[in-house]
Amino acid sequence: MAKQRQKQMKNKLKNLQRATQARQQRIQKQAPDQPSALAQNLALLSDDEPKSSALETALDVENMPIVQQAHLLADLRQLIAQQKLVTLPDSRLTTAELADLATQLPLPLPRGYQQMLRDLGALYGFGYFFAGRSTKNVAADLVYLNQAARHDLLAPEQAAHLLIFAASEQRYLAFSYAQAGTPRIVRGDQHQQTEVAPDFATFVAQLTQ
CATH class of the missing domain: 1.20.5 (Single alpha-helices involved in coiled-coils or other helix-helix interfaces)
Incomplete structure (x- = not known):
């Protein structure tokens, strides 16, 4: 029996x-x-979001030279002055809000990116939302991006070491913790992933070239 x-x-x-x-x-x-749920949500962005030929330029990081740059905020402010990046209204975060955000993310948020969110806020440019916290726009919310991406874009082995910080309708930018040390910047979609910079400050410096 x-x-x-x-x-x-x-x-x-x-x-x-x-x-x-x-x-x-x-x-x-x-x-x-x-179409993934993430792509559908990104396609339904508010008509109030800034639009210009400069902002909609495709991000072509493969052709940008690797340049070491320590002045992260200066470079970001330069891009804002050139209208290549636009700050999202009321998106700057306090130290306490950053600490709360960190508890909701699957991986650490690098100090340079935290500095950007505290001093400038979330940004939009080059076809991407550089996200922080937003109750109005899912594409500008780091928590949503990382929850949705794990379902729509990332394989389990990728999700274990990637923290997405920016997204367009088809691609994402992420901090990669696959190697020890400062997280590298990678760009990917549902099919492939490419390293584009050794760190966030260098990535921003590339955008100013």
Whole structure:
């Protein structure tokens, strides 16, 4: 009797595994044809968001030289003065708000990015939202981006070491903790991922070139 029950349990387990594999295969086949929830939300951005040819320029980091730059805020303010970046209203965070944000993110938020959010706030430019906290626009909210991306864009092994900080309708920018030391900047989509800068300050410096 015990052997018969064991046999029945093994058969049930095999059937469950087959059903799970079949479902995963169906999802993989359907994925290219179905827009992700993240992409759908980003496509429904408010008409009140700033629009200009400068802001909608594609981010072409492959052609930007790697330049060491320590003056992060100076570079960001230069990009704002040139109208390549625009600050989102009422998006600056206090030290306490930054501490609260950190508790809701899956990985540490680098100091330079925290400095940006405290002194300037969330930004928009080059087709991307450089996110912080926002109750009005999901694309400008770091917590939402990282929750949605883990469902729509990242494989489990990527989610373990990536913290997304910016998104367009098709791509994301993220801090990569795959290696020890300062997190590197990577750009990716549902299909591939590319390293674009060794750190956030250098990435911003590249945008000023």
